[in-house]
Amino acid sequence: MKNHPPGLATLFFVEMWERFSYYGMRAILVLYAVALPAQGGLGFDTPRAASLYGTYTMAVYLLSAPGGFIADRWLGARAAVLLGGIVIACGQFCLTVSSIPFFYTGLSLIAAGAGLLKPNISTMVGALYGENDPRRDSGFSLFYMGINVGAVMAPLV
Numbered sequence: 516m517k518n519h520p521p522g523l524a525t526l527f528f529v530e531m532w533e534r535f536s537y538y539g540m541r542a543i544l545v546l547y548a549v550a551l552p553a554q555g556g557l558g559f560d561t562p563r564a565a566s567l568y569g570t571y572t573m574a575v576y577l578l579s580a581p582g583g584f585i586a587d588r589w590l591g592a593r594a595a596v597l598l599g600g601i602v603i604a605c606g607q608f609c610l611t612v613s614s615i616p617f618f619y620t621g622l623s624l625i626a627a628g629a630g631l632l633k634p635n636i637s638t639m640v641g642a643l644y645g646e647n648d649p650r651r652d653s654g655f656s657l658f659y660m661g662i663n664v665g666a667v668m669a670p671l672v
Contacts, residue, residue, distance in 0.1 A: 519654050520643040527661035529600060530636055534665030535672075536603060537575060537629060540622075542670040544568050557618070571622050578630025585631065592635040592642070599631030 516524050548564035550556020559567070586595035606624030609617045640658045644651040 516657060519650055519657065522643050523640065523654055523657060526636055526640055526643075527658055529596070529632075530658065531661040531665035533600070533603060533629060533632055533636075534662050535669045536607060536625065536665075538666045538669035539672065540625065541568070541572065544571065555613075557615070567622075571626060574623075574626035575629045575633075578626055579634045580630075582627075582630035582632070583634035586635045586638075590631075592638045595631045595635040596639060599628040599633075599635070602628030602631065604628075 516527070545561075545564045545568050546556075548557045548559040548567055549561055550558070552558045557564075582595065582599065586592050590598065602624050606621045606626075606628060609621030609624060612618075612621075637655075637658075640655060641651070644654055
């Protein structure tokens with residue numbers, strides 16, 4: 516990354532963290548939901564846990580459309596990414612509290628934060644380079660490596 520704009524490293528690690536957060540949740544969500552409360556879980560039956568999983572993953576991607584709209588109309592990409600990261604972190608903190616309302620609030624905040632962050636962080640990567648900059652393609656390749664590293668590390672951890 517030494518021949519690329521300095522902001523690329525920051526965006527790389529932000530996206531890696533966001534993907535780690537998302538895929539980590541995907542790896543354990545159903546297991547946590549079906550575990551008995553005595554084991555620290557929620558005690559949901561399998562259909563309810565699977566429905567929760569599907570709703571969560573759907574929300575993360577569907578909220579990208581309004582997240583992009585909000586950034587285009589009001590916030591701008593930089594503020595949307597910053598706010599999205601803060602909202603995701605708040606969602607993760609909510610998940611540390613052992614109660615159903617905090618659990619649903621945490622999942623909702625993570626999905627909303629990802630909706631702000633996902634469509635706008637790629638825009639920021641593109642804005643680091645001029646239109647005909649030959650480093651642009653390799654910059655996006657490095658950025659997408661951050662996505663893949665976060666996605667691979669999450670279920671392993």
